[in-house]
Amino acid sequence: MTPPLHLCRRVCARAATTRAVAAVAACTALLAGCGNDTAPDRGYPELAKTLRSLSRDLDEACGPAETPESCAQDLDQLMAPAERAFAQVLDHKLLDGAAVAAMDELDRARELRVAAARxxxxRQDPGDLRLARAVAAEKLAYQRLLAELERLRTAPPPGDGTDPV
Incomplete structure (x- = not known):
């Protein structure tokens, strides 16, 4: 025996309503999970720590009473942290042309400083003017690199942050 037509309509209507509510709930859950509030941390804490350390070391390098030769030795110790920060930028796929140009500028300044130190x-002149200029140029190149890497670290994501990764 077939149920009356009005009962079939009620059962079908309830099933359709239940499916619609479930679909809306699923879409809401998906949309809530894709918002900026649940986006991954864009601060890159490890990179931030490396950049702060490099900045502090750069500030402490080359005191006013130091000779250009001793300042050059301080700058030699900054290359490893700078390369580590650059590698972290690469790992996070944040690299752009300005950061590459800043790293190239640092490499050129370092080469000039090494040649001037040699x-x-x-000539046995630790206070050589060319060496002092080369040291100042390398320190400026470090500052530019730090500024570029910090800009990349803090730049907002393209779009509104909900784009697929």
Whole structure:
């Protein structure tokens, strides 16, 4: 025996309503999970720590009473943390042309400073003016690199942050 038609309509209507409510709940849950409030931390804490450390070391390097030669030795110790910060930027896929240009500028400044230090040592002049200029140029290149890497670290994501990764 077939149930009356009005009972079939009620059962079908309830099932359709239940499916619609479940679909709306599923969509709401998906949308809530994709909002900016649940987005991954864009602060890159490990990179921030490396950049703070490099910045502090750069500030402490090359005191006013130091000779350019001793300042050059301080700058030699900054290369490893700078390369580590650059590698972290690569790991997070944050790299852009300005950061590459800043790293290239640092490499060129370092090469010039090493050549000037070699020449100053050969003349036995630790206060050589060319070495002092090369040290100042390298320190400025470090500052530019730090600024670029910090800009990349703190830049908002493209779009509104809900784009797929």
């Amino acid at each position: 020449e100053a040592r050969s």
